[in-house]
Amino acid sequence: MSAREKFIASAxxxxxxxxxxxxxxxxxxxxxxxxxxxxxxxxETIELEGIGKVVTYTIQAVAPEGFEDAGSYAWxxxxxDNAPFRASGFLPRIxxxxxxxxxxxxxxxxxxxxHGLLLQKL
Amino acid sequence: xxxxxxxHMTNKVCVLGAGSTKYGKLNESIIEIxxxxxxxxxxxxxxxxxxxxxxxxxxxxxxxxxxxxxxxVIMSNLxxxxxxxLTIESACGxxxxxxREAYANIAAGFYDCVLALGVEKxxxxxxxxxxTLFSYCSDFFxxxxxxxxxxxxxxxxxxxxxxxxxANEEDLAYVAVKNHENGILNPKAHVRKKITVDDVMKSxxxxxxxxxxxxxxxxxxxSAVILCNEEFAKKSQKPYVEVIGxxxxxxxxxxxxxxxxxxxxxxxxxxxxxxxxxxxxxxxxDFAEVHDCFTIAEIIDIEDLGFxxxxxxxxxxxxxxxxxxxxxxxxxxxGLKSKGHPIGATGVGQVVEVFEQFxxxxxxxxxxNAETALTHNFGxxxxxxxxxxxxxxx
Numbered sequence: 001m002s003a004r005e006k007f008i009a010s011a012x013x014x015x016x017x018x019x020x021x022x023x024x025x026x027x028x029x030x031x032x033x034x035x036x037x038x039x040x041x042x043x044e045t046i047e048l049e050g051i052g053k054v055v056t057y058t059i060q061a062v063a064p065e066g067f068e069d070a071g072s073y074a075w076x077x078x079x080x081d082n083a084p085f086r087a088s089g090f091l092p093r094i095x096x097x098x099x100x101x102x103x104x105x106x107x108x109x110x111x112x113x114x115h116g117l118l119l120q121k122l
Numbered sequence: 123x124x125x126x127x128x129x130h131m132t133n134k135v136c137v138l139g140a141g142s143t144k145y146g147k148l149n150e151s152i153i154e155i156x157x158x159x160x161x162x163x164x165x166x167x168x169x170x171x172x173x174x175x176x177x178x179x180x181x182x183x184x185x186x187x188x189x190x191x192x193x194x195v196i197m198s199n200l201x202x203x204x205x206x207x208l209t210i211e212s213a214c215g216x217x218x219x220x221x222r223e224a225y226a227n228i229a230a231g232f233y234d235c236v237l238a239l240g241v242e243k244x245x246x247x248x249x250x251x252x253x254t255l256f257s258y259c260s261d262f263f264x265x266x267x268x269x270x271x272x273x274x275x276x277x278x279x280x281x282x283x284x285x286x287x288x289a290n291e292e293d294l295a296y297v298a299v300k301n302h303e304n305g306i307l308n309p310k311a312h313v314r315k316k317i318t319v320d321d322v323m324k325s326x327x328x329x330x331x332x333x334x335x336x337x338x339x340x341x342x343x344x345s346a347v348i349l350c351n352e353e354f355a356k357k358s359q360k361p362y363v364e365v366i367g368x369x370x371x372x373x374x375x376x377x378x379x380x381x382x383x384x385x386x387x388x389x390x391x392x393x394x395x396x397x398x399x400x401x402x403x404x405x406x407x408d409f410a411e412v413h414d415c416f417t418i419a420e421i422i423d424i425e426d427l428g429f430x431x432x433x434x435x436x437x438x439x440x441x442x443x444x445x446x447x448x449x450x451x452x453x454x455x456x457g458l459k460s461k462g463h464p465i466g467a468t469g470v471g472q473v474v475e476v477f478e479q480f481x482x483x484x485x486x487x488x489x490x491n492a493e494t495a496l497t498h499n500f501g502x503x504x505x506x507x508x509x510x511x512x513x514x515x516x
Contacts, residue, residue: 055282055378055383056278056282056383058270058273058275058277058278058329058330058331058332059329059330060269060271060274061326061329061330062273062328062329063269064250064253064257064266064271065251067269070269073269075269075278077278077377077378077383085378087378088264088265088270088376088377090268090269097330102281102285115269116263116267116268117268
């Protein structure tokens with residue numbers, strides 16, 4: 001199973017898969033192959049709760065192909081709880097900025113081949 | 123980070139000629155567009171194709187006009203099929219990254235004279251497919267694949283900037299108004315139309331908080347320059363411009379991985395190298411062509427390039443500091459916003475503007491008394507960038 005396939009499998013369990021460097025303990029997204037801090041390549045794989053706080057987002061009025069039928073949605077960058085990194089995902093049913101104040105808690109709810117990492121507001 | 127250049131680079135590098143097609147919706151094939159700009163540059167330099175020892179071509183989406191491996195096709199059609207060519211892709215920064223490679227090969231002494239050409243043709247694919255194709259330039263697994271378009275990515279950057287630095291959507295609109303004001307004077311510009319802050323604010327939302335007039339257009343077009351060493355330039359007895367600084371930088375590919383989302387590390391790194399090589403500071407720059415794919419990008423660029431302290435550029439723009447008669451004129455060509463953004467050509471087009479400004483060909487948009495200029499162009503949301511500095515040769 002490739003790194004991305006593992007990441008997707010975890011997302012389907014509402015988790016974010018991360019790599020913890022065996023040398024320095026730095027934690028990164030599972031898709032990173034070498035430690036950003038010490039360049040080590042041995043990791044302990046850990047599954048984090050797919051929960052985090054919204055750092056920024058956009059509401060796509062003009063959607064790329066594959067998202068035309070998604071309704072009004074946001075692409076969201078969120079800081080993953082208990083991890084030093086952020087991730088990004090697809091949050092449906094967001095129409096205006098009032099629907100999504102910065103700092104809102106979001107949760108990973110799955111992975112869709114068409115729309116990517118699925119999120120919902122908590 | 124590049125090493126000290128003094129030990130490695132021995133030849134001064136000069137821009138001897140420059141040419142561009144009009145930017146916009148063009149009917150010709152991508153190869154014909156490329157050849158038109160090439161011929162203009164060759165004529166401008168007063169050379170013939172036999173003087174060209176190598177061709178450097180930047181392009182991203184040649185495949186949608188049924189042509190990849192473009193360099194040999196272009197060289198063949200210039201009558202020099204045995205001259206080596208190379209095609210370089212670095213998303214929207216392809217032109218400047220390619221220019222850097224052409225520059226480095228002249229500086230290192232591999233060639234005396236080369237063609238540096240950028241070209242793009244995409245408008246025939248339509249807005250939806252173009253939006254999708256551009257999204258492939260993102261870190262797709264995290265960005266395009268989760269529904270972010272490029273306006274969306276920069277919108278997310280704008281939201282953080284406006285929250286952190288107390289700027290608002292009207293401040294961003296002033297960038298568009300200023301660049302359209304310049305673009306009206308550029309006969310090659312894609313969108314030659316005066317707009318107001320009100321026009322920007324009332325334009326349709328593309329990806330909140332960015333609206334249509336915050337965004338550059340999808341454009342076709344080509345730009346080309348002839349680069350040579352100083353000896354070649356002097357022998358030509360034609361006006362030329364000297365390249366006095368060059369830098370390249372990189373940033374995390376995905377916005378989510380940037381420590382500070384309101385800055386672009388690749389710009390800072392590339393600018394630092396270019397200033398050091400040129401032996402100057404941002405205060406010595408008389409005008410700059412910067413990467414304003416979206417209004418927020420220009421605000422961030424001019425801070426990262428050192429023209430304004432972090433968090434102050436939006437206010438400076440509204441005060442007119444970046445207009446042609448301002449403290450530091452930015453994008454006298456009209457920038458990507460008004461001149462257009464044929465992504466493979468954009469970085470080269472900026473050099474064409476510098477050449478025209480310094481050789482008396484910029485007409486009404488000439489920046490008075492300018493002698494030193496900077497070009498800045500990046501790929502995607504700034505994952506790759508190049509900065510070059512030029513000096514007018516009297």
